[in-house]
Amino acid sequence: MSLPVRIAITGAAGNIGYALAFRIAAGDMFGPDQPVILHLVEIPPALDALSGVTMELNDCAFPLLQEIVATADANEGFEGVDYALLVGAKPRGPGMERGDLIADNGKIFGPQGRAINDNASPGVRVLVVGNPANTNCLIAASSAPNLDRNQFTAMTRLDHNRAISWLAEKTQTHSTQIRRMSIWGNHSATQYPDLSNCTVNGTLATELVDETWCRESFIPKVQKRGAEVIRARGASSAASAASAAIDHVRTWLRGTTEGDWTSMAVASDGSYGVEEGIVYSYPVTCSNGSYSIVQDLEVSEFSRGCMNTTEDELREERAAVEDLLE
Numbered sequence: 001m002s003l004p005v006r007i008a009i010t011g012a013a014g015n016i017g018y019a020l021a022f023r024i025a026a027g028d029m030f031g032p033d034q035p036v037i038l039h040l041v042e043i044p045p046a047l048d049a050l051s052g053v054t055m056e057l058n059d060c061a062f063p064l065l066q067e068i069v070a071t072a073d074a075n076e077g078f079e080g081v082d083y084a085l086l087v088g089a090k091p092r093g094p095g096m097e098r099g100d101l102i103a104d105n106g107k108i109f110g111p112q113g114r115a116i117n118d119n120a121s122p123g124v125r126v127l128v129v130g131n132p133a134n135t136n137c138l139i140a141a142s143s144a145p146n147l148d149r150n151q152f153t154a155m156t157r158l159d160h161n162r163a164i165s166w167l168a169e170k171t172q173t174h175s176t177q178i179r180r181m182s183i184w185g186n187h188s189a190t191q192y193p194d195l196s197n198c199t200v201n202g203t204l205a206t207e208l209v210d211e212t213w214c215r216e217s218f219i220p221k222v223q224k225r226g227a228e229v230i231r232a233r234g235a236s237s238a239a240s241a242a243s244a245a246i247d248h249v250r251t252w253l254r255g256t257t258e259g260d261w262t263s264m265a266v267a268s269d270g271s272y273g274v275e276e277g278i279v280y281s282y283p284v285t286c287s288n289g290s291y292s293i294v295q296d297l298e299v300s301e302f303s304r305g306c307m308n309t310t311e312d313e314l315r316e317e318r319a320a321v322e323d324l325l326e
């Protein structure tokens with residue numbers, strides 16, 4: 001057996017954390033031969049609930065779970081971790097504007113970025129799930145001067161998976177037959193789910209579905225799927241978000257399959273004319289534990305408009321937290 005990997009999950013007593021911890025302990029993220037140590041990080045009022053999560057994890061007697069560190073101290077929580085999954089965030093309260101939420105959550109992700117910088121393994125990989133995920137990721141990365149920006153990513157894999165599933169349903173195929181889906185921009189309702197490079201069983205998706213369906217059904221459905229789940233379930237996506245987090249990390253580590261790519265929100269390097277520095281979702285390939293933004297895709301006028309809209313929103317979010325960026 002190899003040495004255990006250490007994985008921190010913030011917000012571990014919350015809905016997504018509750019789904020995520022058990023799947024990681026069962027081996028879904030790192031495979032059936034990789035022992036894990038879970039660092040469960042919460043805020044003090046949630047420590048009782050967190051002790052219940054710890055009890056249940058122990059009660060599963062997972063063969064791969066070596067140890068649990070449960071804490072409300074970020075320095076202890078990120079000590080020596082190889083992966084940091086930043087899920088915990090403040091939910092949007094009644095009457096709260098998006099700008100207030102961004103500013104409040106920004107105050108969480110700066111200190112967490114610093115604690116990761118100071119305590120985590122130097123090769124740590126960070127995935128931000130807590131919303132607004134792209135901008136929280138920007139803040140965390142900017143607070144971690146010793147780490148590379150490429151070590152920080154935010155999650156649009158749930159949007160990517162939703163888009164694949166919806167296209168599979170429309171074309172009466174299976175998700176495994178769909179390649180090269182792309183989510184551009186922000187994990188928000190302005191995101192651009194783009195099927196212009198997508199193939200279904202090797203045929204271009206644009207030859208199988210018409211443009212009106214794409215613009216009037218596919219794109220808004222993916223953009224608003226989170227709200228649809230909340231309406232139906234009375235709570236936001238949790239198990240599917242945890243599953244997407246597992247997919248994100250596994251693909252980052254093990255690589256994308258030949259001829260395919262995934263979507264990850266990463267520090268823009270200026271690719272496709274997107275302003276450098278903001279955390280923007282791109283189609284990426286992964287190999288040897290790193291990602292590369294897919295280059296040289298043709299961008300139609302329609303796509304350009306959608307990509308600009310979501311970029312504008314990310315610039316506004318960045319402006320709202322400018323004072324938190326180091």
Ligand code: NAX
Pocket residue numbers: 010011012013014015016017041042043046087088089090091108128129130131132133155156157158159187226236237238241
């Ligand atoms: P919950 O409210 O169930 O859980 C959040 C947990 O975070 C709570 O237990 C809370 O005590 C904890 N927390 C708050 N501040 C913390 C801090 N400073 N340090 C550690 N823990 C802290 O929310 P849940 O449904 O689990 O969602 C978590 C976040 O994921 C939310 O911001 C949500 O909007 C976001 N989502 C992101 C998605 C994505 O695709 N990127 C999709 C799903 C989800 O909506």
